[in-house]
Amino acid sequence: MSDHGHGHGHAVSAGSDRRYLGGALALILVYMSVEVVIGLIAQSLALISDAAHMMTDAFAIFLALVAMRIAARPPKGGFTYGLRRAEILSAQLNGLTLILLTIYFVYEGVGRMIDPPDVNGALVFWTSLSGVGINLVATWLMSKANRDSLNVEGAFQHVLNDLYAFISTMIAGLVVWTTGFAEADAIASLVVAALMLKAGYGLLRDAGRVLMEAAPSGIDPSELGTRLAERPCVEEVHDLHVWEVSSGYPAMSAHVMVEPKSDCHAVRRDLQALLRSSYGITHTTLEVDHVDDEFHCEDPHGPRHVSEQDDGHEHVGGDARCH
Numbered sequence: 001m002s003d004h005g006h007g008h009g010h011a012v013s014a015g016s017d018r019r020y021l022g023g024a025l026a027l028i029l030v031y032m033s034v035e036v037v038i039g040l041i042a043q044s045l046a047l048i049s050d051a052a053h054m055m056t057d058a059f060a061i062f063l064a065l066v067a068m069r070i071a072a073r074p075p076k077g078g079f080t081y082g083l084r085r086a087e088i089l090s091a092q093l094n095g096l097t098l099i100l101l102t103i104y105f106v107y108e109g110v111g112r113m114i115d116p117p118d119v120n121g122a123l124v125f126w127t128s129l130s131g132v133g134i135n136l137v138a139t140w141l142m143s144k145a146n147r148d149s150l151n152v153e154g155a156f157q158h159v160l161n162d163l164y165a166f167i168s169t170m171i172a173g174l175v176v177w178t179t180g181f182a183e184a185d186a187i188a189s190l191v192v193a194a195l196m197l198k199a200g201y202g203l204l205r206d207a208g209r210v211l212m213e214a215a216p217s218g219i220d221p222s223e224l225g226t227r228l229a230e231r232p233c234v235e236e237v238h239d240l241h242v243w244e245v246s247s248g249y250p251a252m253s254a255h256v257m258v259e260p261k262s263d264c265h266a267v268r269r270d271l272q273a274l275l276r277s278s279y280g281i282t283h284t285t286l287e288v289d290h291v292d293d294e295f296h297c298e299d300p301h302g303p304r305h306v307s308e309q310d311d312g313h314e315h316v317g318g319d320a321r322c323h
Contacts, residue, residue: 017152018068020141020142021064021145023138023141024137024141024142024159025061025062025065027138027141028054028057028061028134028159032058038123041120042123044120044124044185045186046186046188047124047169049101049189049192050192053161053162054162056094056097056158057138060094060158061158063090063155066090085210088246089207090154094155094158095200095203096200097200099201099204102193102196102200105190105193106193109189110186112183113186113187116186121174121180121185123173124172125170125173125177132170135163136163138159143156154207158199161198164195168192168195169185169192172184210246214244216242216250219242219281221240221242224275225254228256231267231270231271233262234258234267235259237254237255238254241254250279251281251285252283252285253287254286255286255287256268256271258288258290259291260290264290265288268286272284
């Protein structure tokens with residue numbers, strides 16, 4: 001049955017998420033422009049790498065905003081799930097961007113370790129200190145958005161890693177300023193690169209699991225199938241598939257064999273309640289059959305059932321045939 005309240009709540013949440021992300025994007029764009037100029041003046045690779053990281057932050061947030069609008073479009077035509085996976089493609093692109101930047105800054109950082117330039121440590125320190133403040137505000141704004149979405153989480157990880165990078169660059173600037181050890185700037189850029197690599201790998205891994213239709217993280221299909229088979233009147237569960245349409249939107253289908261003369265519709269409702277309460281799976285397609293042909297429904301073709309969903313739509317399940 002349609003759940004209109006749930007649909008309105010989701011729209012309000014999406015609107016709030018867009019405002020939080022938009023505020024963080026404005027902050028980052030303004031500060032990034034200032035940091036590029038200061039980084040060139042100070043001849044600091046750490047500052048320039050931070051600015052580049054901020055550029056990827058801005059790109060990630062922009063992609064997240066676009067993907068959110070695309071994903072919110074209702075299902076139509078051949079896209080029966082809508083365009084929810086636009087968010088996953090956005091997360092993958094964010095992860096790939098971080099990996100490519102890692103390669104570049106490792107190359108530049110090693111070069112500067114060998115031949116360090118004359119870095120203005122004081123300018124690097126004060127610029128990074130202000131950058132920490134900007135990123136704290138941006139991180140706080142994005143933490144208020146719904147991070148169950150891999151799309152939003154990807155953008156958040158960009159900004160959070162940039163905060164760590166600013167702290168590393170601030171320490172490097174202080175070292176250069178007080179000791180004259182110019183290599184500290186290159187070391188800080190390598191630390192930034194390591195943070196980019198970690199975040200980029202995590203995004204590519206998680207987005208890849210969704211695209212390859214692996215089971216959602218934290219759900220063991222074997223354990224899930226065993227729990228379903230242990231429910232009253234259930235004899236066997238097979239052809240079980242569980243996957244994520246998009247982050248935070250798990251789905252499952254299975255063929256369930258039940259005891260002769262048992263109420264197959266009651267069994268289906270019991271299984272759906274278990275899936276909803278224990279696994280958060282509200283989009284289910286369960287085909288329920290009796291194990292023999294001794295019991296016949298009035299309709300020889302078997303009644304069709306409408307699954308009650310929590311996502312605001314009605315979904316027709318498979319044949320719940322009572323043979």
